Amino acid sequence: MRPLTEDETKTVFEKLANYIGRNITHLINRPDDPHCFRLQKDRVYYVRESVMRFATSVGRLELMSLGICLGKFTKTGKFRLHITSLEFLAQYARYKIWIKPNGEMSYLYGNNVLKAHVGKMSDDIPEHSGVIVFAMNDIPMGFGVTAKSTADARRLDPTGIVAFRQSDIGEYLREEDTLFT
């Protein structure tokens, strides 16, 4: 376990900024409950500082996980967000899409968001920007990337793709074996 280097921090923040923009400051500045970013093996964790200090007594090989896993670095140096980071993404989301009950199961099985399933969406979403997908009762279900801007999505036919799925809470079951190891 070690802190992130400047380059690693930059990569992580760039990815997070797609979804929560400037709200990353809320993750950094938490005077009541200070948190920090830590790298263990190839995964990045967002940890309470007190927990991080406890974790220093555990060996690098023995330490499985700590805090909340935000994502992992790929072998090529890119950063990939995990579904476990949804808690923070949903809290500080910049753009949102709500899907109707008839599209929930389809989305949770790993499909993209179709126009027919969109209940409502934020205004002025540019294309290829990160969005958080909610159910109509404001339960976060995952996140993705918009295929079309809001204006273009209005003109889309019902079978057209509005957002490409990146991650959904169905992964807790589908990726059970690899998600926490």
Place this chain on the structure above:
Amino acid sequence: MAPRKHKKPTRPHPRGQKPMVKAGPASDQTAANALSSHVRPRPTSGKSDGLTRKGRKSHIKTHGPLGNVRVDKRAQAHKKATSTKKEAAKTTKAKVEELRLNTAMKPAGIVHRRGKKGKVFADDKDTLTKVLSVVTARMDEIHATKIERAQQLEAIRDAKRKEIEKREQQKVDRLELKKKEIKHLKRKRQNDAGTKTGKGEAAAQDDDDGSEVARKSGKKRKVRFSV
């Protein structure tokens, strides 16, 4: 008294060394003279060739009853001192040249990194906020360009749509105008014909039906059905 015969070496030394001549008794003058030019080995016990390591290195006292070379100690010391000085001078010269050679050329492609070695961690808030400001500035720029591009595209689409609508409207207007023109022409013709035959009004009423020609000719239409 006849001189004692020396034993000849029966076979060459296995290591290829020259066979050494053994020293004879000290009383024999000729033998002593013959030996004076050779190096006299020290008497050893148990060695086949009678030589030790020390003996091979010629650390043998030359002064004595047999030795005829007198060594001047002073001269030797002087020689030693001068030789060491020369050697030292040579080595320092060589070293300096070597140093020059090693430091003079720097390969063009290799750039030595200065400063702290290893990873630079971003652990404290200041560095994190610094990195964040850089990232957000970049992302805002990208976002702004995206929005700008979207707006531009939207404007272009609007302009195109308006142009198409305008063109369609023009088409419809032209068609309407043509229709009116045709109607007007027909009426004119009918009026002209009515004034000639005296049936101007009646003919004008049936203008639209297209039965004007039939009435003019006065023939009734007949329809036949095949059985």
